[in-house]
Amino acid sequence: MEHPTILVVDDEDEILGLMKDFLESDGFNVLTAKNGLVALSLLERTHVDGVLLDIMLPGESGFEICRKIRKTHDIPLIFLSARQEDHDRIRGLGLGADDYIVKSTTPSVIVAKVKATLRLFQRSQEKQTASSAAPLCFEELTIHPDAYEVWMGNERISLTTKEFQLLKLLADHPKRVFTTEELFRRVWGVEGDDPQTIRVHIARIRGKIEKDPMKTKWIHTVWGVGYKFEWKRT
Numbered sequence: 013m014e015h016p017t018i019l020v021v022d023d024e025d026e027i028l029g030l031m032k033d034f035l036e037s038d039g040f041n042v043l044t045a046k047n048g049l050v051a052l053s054l055l056e057r058t059h060v061d062g063v064l065l066d067i068m069l070p071g072e073s074g075f076e077i078c079r080k081i082r083k084t085h086d087i088p089l090i091f092l093s094a095r096q097e098d099h100d101r102i103r104g105l106g107l108g109a110d111d112y113i114v115k116s117t118t119p120s121v122i123v124a125k126v127k128a129t130l131r132l133f134q135r136s137q138e139k140q141t142a143s144s145a146a147p148l149c150f151e152e153l154t155i156h157p158d159a160y161e162v163w164m165g166n167e168r169i170s171l172t173t174k175e176f177q178l179l180k181l182l183a184d185h186p187k188r189v190f191t192t193e194e195l196f197r198r199v200w201g202v203e204g205d206d207p208q209t210i211r212v213h214i215a216r217i218r219g220k221i222e223k224d225p226m227k228t229k230w231i232h233t234v235w236g237v238g239y240k241f242e243w244k245r246t
Contacts (some may be wrong), residue, residue: 016039016061021051021077022092023070023170027115031092032220035118035126038234046070048077050095055085062088062130064122067104075107076197086173088129092122098208104115105212108172111200113207132201136160138172150243152228153221155183162221169220179217180209182231182241191238214239 020031032042036233037071038073043058045051054060063081067074090111091104101112113122140197148155154163156172161174162169164203171179177199190198193205200209222228232240 015041016041017043017059018064018126019043019045019051019054019060020092020137021045021048021069021074021194022064022066022116022127023068024066027066027092031122032161034123038123038127040126048072048074048080049078052080056079060085060087062090062126062133064090064092064126065109067093067100078107078109080189082172088126088133090126090129102212105209108214110174116222119130125164128201132199133229135201136177138149148180148182153202155180164221171217171220175213175217175220178213179221179231179241185241187240189234189237195238210239210245 018035018040020028020042021044022028022031022033028044028046032044035042043054043060045054049071055063065074065078066127074091074093078091081087081089082096088110089108090099090113091109092113092115093100093104094115096114104112108132111125113125136210148157152165156162156178160173162176162179164169175191178195181195181198192210194205195210196206200206208218214233218228218231221230230241234240
């Protein structure tokens with residue numbers, strides 16, 4: 013991807029200027045918006061490859077803007093917030109954000125995370141275009157790797173890119189237990205371990221494909237280790 017365009021949404025001029033300088037010095041094109049209304053307008057009028065979105069915005073919050081973006085755009089979205097509370101992180105990831113970065117993180121690290129997120133997203137799109145893999149079928153659950161689609165019987169289940177990648181990775185290896193560190197590395201494409209991020213995404217997948225998320229049929233927790241996909245008849 014040559015000279016990708018990033019939309020930075022923040023109501024602080026200092027943050028906008030800082031992120032614009034660092035991103036542009038690394039070869040990005042940068043658009044800026046100081047509120048959600050302007051951001052949504054730019055997304056409708058201009059090609060954007062990724063979004064850095066603040067939570068505390070005038071008018072509608074970053075959470076509300078994220079929800080609106082996800083209805084029409086499947087692009088990388090990273091929350092950039094001064095708030096470090098776990099519930100904000102959980103909520104942001106639950107709304108479909110690809111990452112959540114605290115503003116105290118150094119700008120160079122933020123840029124590195126943006127690049128990693130874009131790179132992983134591009135790879136997933138290339139695989140989606142080139143793949144001719146056969147569907148994965150487990151009773152009423154069907155996963156179409158080439159179309160990035162999941163069906164439960166005749167109902168299509170809407171998953172974010174990361175949710176789909178997690179589910180497919182687990183379903184590709186039935187009964188194999190993946191640690192949270194391995195899931196994070198293989199789906200997010202970076203080294204490290206973020207159990208909370210994995211936990212939130214697994215919970216969202218279960219909420220969409222399980223009849224009763226409290227009695228899981230497909231994705232099972234192996235306490236103290238990680239998760240596995242195992243088809244258990246009900």
